[in-house]
Amino acid sequence: MKEKEQCDCDCDVIHEDKVERARAVMPDAKDICDLADLYKAFADGTRLRILWALSCEELCVCDLAVLLGMTKSAISHQLRYLRLANLVKFKKQGKIAFYSLADDHVKDIFERGFEHVRE
Amino acid sequence: MKEKEQCDCDCDVIHEDKVERARAVMPDAKDICDLADLYKAFADGTRLRILWALSCEELCVCDLAVLLGMTKSAISHQLRYLRLANLVKFKKQGKIAFYSLADDHVKDIFERGFEHVRE
DNA sequence: ATATCAGTTGAATGATTGTTCAACTGTTCA
DNA sequence: TGAACAGTTGAACAATCATTCAACTGATAT
16 A cells, blocks of 8 residues: 655665665654754854853853954854754843853763864 | 954953953864864755665665655765765765765764754 | 943845756666 | 666756844943
8 A cells, every 4th residue: 555655856766675774764854854953053163163162161242252253243143043042041140141051962062073073 | 472362353352261261272273164064064954864864774876866855966966065074985886876874973973963852 | 311332133245055957977788 | 889777067046144234222330
C-alpha cells in the first residue's frame, strides 16, 4: 500500500535500502529547522564575539560596542537576535542594560566548536 | 604608554575593567572567522539533513536528491560547500560518487546541538 | 525644565546565499 | 558510435541578513 511519494528530484532511487534507512533516522522538519536556527545564531563573527565576551563578563551595550569597535545600534540589533534565540538575557539597572549568557549550555556549544576549529 | 585605540563605536567605555578582562580572553580574528564558518555549514536545513543522512549511510547524489526531494544540482552545490568545509568526503566508483562524513567529529557536533534544541 | 547619555527601533542599503536553469564532463551499456 | 545517466558547474534570481542612519524612549543629573 506504500505509494510512491511525490518528489521534485530529477532522478530515480539508486540504493533504495540505504535511502530508506537514512529516512528512518531523519528528524522531523520542525527539529531540523530549530537546529539550523540555533547554528545560524553562532554563524556570524559579531554574534560569536558577543557570546564569547558574555561568557567571560556581564557587559552592557556600550561595553560591547567599545570592545568590538562597533556602534551601539549594530550591537543592539545583534543582542535582539540573540535574545529572541534565547541565548542571552539581560537585567536593566537605571539606564544600563547588563547582558549575560542565558545559560552555561550556550558556552559549552561554542567551546566544543572551537575545539574542532583548532583541530 | 597604552594609547587609546581607535574605535568606530559611538560611546565611551563604561566598565573599563570588565571590558579589559573580556578583551583578554577574546580569540583572534582568524579563529573567530573559522568558527563562524564552521557554524555556517550547519546553519541550513538542507545541509543539516545531508549531514544527518550521511552520518547514518554512505549515499550518492541521487540517493540524497530522492531522500530530500530536491534536484541533483541543488544537492551537488551543497555537497561542494560541505566538501570545501572539510565536513564530507567522497569516493568515485564508475559514474557514482559515494559521499560520507569526513570524520566522526562532525557527527558529535550536530548531535550535541540537537540535544540543546530538545531542551 | 533641560541636557545628556544608554539603549532600542524601523527603514534603507549592500552583501551574501540557496535554488534553479541550462550546458557541460565522463562513464556505462547497447 | 551514440544514447542514457550520474554528477558538476556558472550565471541568474529571489530571499535573507548585517550594518548604517536617523529618530525615538526613558533614566540621570545639573
